[in-house]
Amino acid sequence: MERKIKIVEAQDNFVQGYAKFGFHNVDEMIGYALDLLKQELETKQKLAYSADLYAELYELDIEAHEWVEAATLDVE
Numbered sequence: 001m002e003r004k005i006k007i008v009e010a011q012d013n014f015v016q017g018y019a020k021f022g023f024h025n026v027d028e029m030i031g032y033a034l035d036l037l038k039q040e041l042e043t044k045q046k047l048a049y050s051a052d053l054y055a056e057l058y059e060l061d062i063e064a065h066e067w068v069e070a071a072t073l074d075v076e
Helices: 009-016 026-060 062-075
Strands: none
Touching: 009 026, 026 062
């Protein structure tokens, strides 16, 4: 599949150096970069979802509030 994209000069200079990073061509380098970006974004999304679940559980758990309050007093 082909797609036309616009990039700034610094990005173009970077991808033109594909060989020094061990890639056979620009397409291979861009594909690799997109795979890394996809993985990073999916991980962030999963972490945010997990944090939301923990926050929701915390709100429902009165005992957890007590533990956190006690731990906070111990630190001070």
